Amino acid sequence: MGEKTGTYPGAAGRAVSADRPSHVRNVVLxxxxxxxxxxxxxxxxxxxxxxxxxxxxxxxGALSDYDEIEHRQQRSVQLSLAPVEWAGIKINLLDTPGYADFVGELRAGLRAADAALFVVSAAEGAENINGATRTVWEECAAVGMPRAIVITHLEAARSDFEEMTETCRTAFGGDSPDGVLPLYLPLHGPEGPDGHRSVAGLIGLLSQRVFDYSSGTRAETAPGPEHLPLIEEARNRLIEGIIAESEDETLMDRYLSGEEIDVKTLVEDLERAVARGSFHPVLAAAPAAEGAKQGLGTVELLELITGGFPTPLEREAPAVTTPDGRPRTPVTCDPAGPLAAEVIKTSSDPYVGRISLVRVFSGTLRPDETVHVSGHGLEDRGHESHDVDERIGALSSPFGKQQRPLPQAIAGDIACVAKLTRAETGDTLSAKGDPLLMEPWQLPDPLLPVAIQAHSKADEDKLSQGLARLVAEDPTMRLEQNAQTHQVVLWCLGEAHRDVALERLRTRYGVQVDVVPHKVSLRETFGGKAAGRGRHVKQSGGHGQYAICEIEVEPLPGGSGIEFVDKVVGGAVPRQFIPSVEKGVRAQAARGVAAGYPLVDIRVTLLDGKAHSVDSSDAAFQTAGALALREAAAETRIHLLEPVAEIEVLVSDDYVGPVMSDLSGRRGRVIGTEQSGAGRTLVRAEVPEIEIGRYAIDLRSLSHGTGRFTRSYARHEPMPPQIAERLRESAEGGA
Incomplete structure (x- = not known):
């Protein structure tokens, strides 16, 4: 870290391969x-x-999937892997999307990585450290994942490294801001016409050396007299921060007594503190200028990754069980151990088919071997459970559109696997004779409903298969075939997630769909007691139809369903036809009696009726029962019942007021609030589902990205008359 010089062989034109876990670093951005x-x-x-x-x-070849523009668009919404090599170490760089809608890709990257680089822009200041970024930082802290911070866009006007560093200390330091400190200070060049001074190099605080990038490659020089006053205060603070995290308890006393601590000792202590996740260095980086070979700060960052970030050997693998849930001995990062690998991303290539990006936690994965595929199954999201054997195809290392062949992938490494036709994101790959299942990682719940229908008959024929492939790639998406509304619904994380899903359906799977208004599952019930008479009498030569029944209908409490009571006396309706009346009543209730929604929470009492010895039949009394229910409905007011959701909104304290006001505007009832950690409040409320169709989008805007919510069905309750009337008019107009 600042002590090494020179360049190291790269990976030009060949796959980067690792021969042992200690030579691998997995880093998520x-x-x-x-x-x-x-x-x-x-x-x-x-x-x-x-x-x-x-x-x-x-x-x-271009470092893109098809061309530069398309590649950047895809990387903005997908997890991508770029393996590079430095000082004999393979570095798997996992680039994650920055949009909140693609947090599923981010979580997959966190699962596959052993350390994280938090990238912040000096041009945007504190605005680009949003609530979502802070949440991810806290999640990494909870599991002890090492983290470093890289400040970019120092070339932008009004960018300020020192100011951005203090912002990071405030945002990420929490109670220990001295655990977030810069290792280098920017070396500014001459002032430009706009008054901005470009950054030409870095000054190492520990080594007290200048690393000049102005020539296009890093050149190390001794600092001039003008540099030393700039770094004295920052260097002392850094040394104190490193010593505070040192395992050598005598080091602080020696430092305070005036002893000059050896730089080598400080660097070693720094690297250990970074690997433990207790110290988070701040670095600066900028892309290389035209014709240059190295961008500002890239060598320093590579040295931090190879020297300070942990190897896969230092990370505990996810818990494993047998596929049927029985406990299993934990796996370790041993290339000779039992195979335990996980699919962290699934994608489809138009030429080679499905490609699985796999992190190997234990054992060694080899081409053309048969593995066992185990999947938890997410039936509620349209994903089936997996418990099958599959023969894998070639192993490769991705680089842009290229797939460079790999001879094997050892424990700790990440590779692409071809021809896994059944495996989906989150599935476990293990030995055929020793099947395992890894504990799943946390997936966000998709809360934005998108109702779709095929654009044409040709699209309808391909829709089912296209949707199956779509959800296989993206476990954050939920596919619902709603039996009550008869709609196909894709549940997404946001508008961008929706747009990407529909575009993939069109371009990748050749399925054009139309987005239609999403329907909630409304119901109907009686507003009061009513009577009805069903008369179905037809005589037109030959065998006729004859059935008359009289019923009484009364409302029941919510959740009661439909209750049928027989009070016929004297055999007015023969015993064998009473079930027919009930069947007709229930069939009509399922079709609805007012706006076409299912009728619930009523008691139907059969009081009287008439039959004919020849013309009465099961079908006739079914029809009479349905007619009687419709006549009773015409005699009283029918209430529309709407589903009510119980939601829990976790939001920063700064936005509690606006959130509660917004919920009230959605006809919501706030049940209560409670503190949920430092600076956060959990708001519980009941809100009609028809009012929260876009809440996933609106809450993000309302809370500046800091809020999230969960929802669950509570019950159905009467809809306000004016809203119900509009829905009835809409239903009649549609009919």
Missing amino acids: VGHSGSGKTTLVEALALATGAVNRAGRVEDG
């Missing part, structure tokens, strides 16, 4: 959209020799 994550990955690829200029691989 986290940050707001526009913070510069993808640009940073490209700068690191250039610095390691994986590309010969920004965005171009050495053998002439």
Whole structure:
């Protein structure tokens, strides 16, 4: 970290392969959209020799899936892997989307990684450290994942490294801001016409050396006299922060007594503190200029990753069981151990079919071997359980549109696997004779409903298969075939998630769909007691139809369903036809009696009727029962019942007032609030489902990305008359 110089062989034109777990680093990049994550990955690829200029691989292909623009669009919404090599270490860089709608891709990246780089833009200031980014930081802290911070866009006007560093200390430092400190200070060049001073290099606080990037490659020089006063205060603070995290308890006393602590000792203590997740260095980075080989800060960042970030050997693997749930001995990062790997991303390639991005936690994965595929199954999201054997295809290392062959993937590494036709994201790959199932990672609940229908008959024929492939790639999406509304509903995380899903259906699977208004499952019930007479008498030669029944209908409490009571005396309705009346009543109730919604929560009492010895039949009394129910409905007011959801909104204290006011505007009833950690409040409320169709979008806007909510069905209750009347008119107009 600041002590090494020179360059190291890259990965130009060949797959980066690791021969032991200690030679692997898995790093996920986290940050707001526009913070510069993808640009940073490209700068690191250039610095390691994986590309010969920004965005171009050495053998002439573009660092893109099809072209530069499309590649950037795809990487903005998908998890992508870029393997590079530095100092003999394979670094798997996992670039995650910055949009909140694609948090599922982010969580997959966190699952596959052993350390995280939080990328923040100096051009945007505190605005780009949003609530979602803070939440991810807290999640990493909860599991002890090592983290570092990279400040980008220092070339922008009005960017300020020192100010951004203090913002990061406040946002991420919590009670220990001295655990978030810079390792380098920017070396500013001459002032430009706009008054902004570009950053030409870095000053190492520990080494007290200057690393000049103005020539296009890093050059190390001794600091001038003008540099030393700039770094004294920052260097002392850094040394104190490192010593505070040192395992050597004598180090602080020695430092306070005036002893000069050896730089080598400080670097070693720093690396150990970073690997433990107790110290979070701040670095600066910028892309290489045209013709340059190294971007600002790329060498320093690579040295931090290889020297300070942990190897896969230092990470505890997820818990495993047998596929049927029985306990199993934990797996460790041992290439000779039992195979335990996990699919962290699934995608479809138009030429090679389905490709699975796999993190190997134990054992060694080899091409053309048969593995066992185990999946938890997410039936509520349209994902089936898996418990099958599959023969895998080739192993490869992705680089842009290329898939470079790999001879194997050892424990700790990440690779692409071809031809896993049954495996989906989140599934476990294990040995055929020793099947395992890994504990699933946390998935966000999709809460934005999108009702769709095929655009044409040709699309209708392909819709089912296209949707199945779509949800196989994205476990954050839920597919619902609603039996009550007869709609196909895709539950998404937000509008961008929806747009990407529909675009994939169209371009990847050739299915054009139309978005239609989403319907909630309304119901009907009687507003009061009413009587009805059903008369079905037809005589037109030959065998006729004859059935008369008289019923009384009264409302019941919510959740009672339909109760049928027989009070016929004297055999007015023969015993064998009483079930026929009930069947007709229930069939009509299912069709509705006012606006076409199911009728519930009533008691239907059969009081009297008439039959004919020849013309009465089961079908006739079914028809009479339905007619009687419709006549009774015409005699009283029919209430529409709407589903009410119980929601829990977790939001920053700053937005509790606006959230509660918004819920009231949605006809919601706030049940209560309670504190949920520092600076956060949990708001519980009951809100009609018809009012929260877009709440996933509106809450994000209302709370500036800091709020999230869960929902569950509570009950059906009467809808306000004016709203019910509008729905009735709409239903009649549609008919």
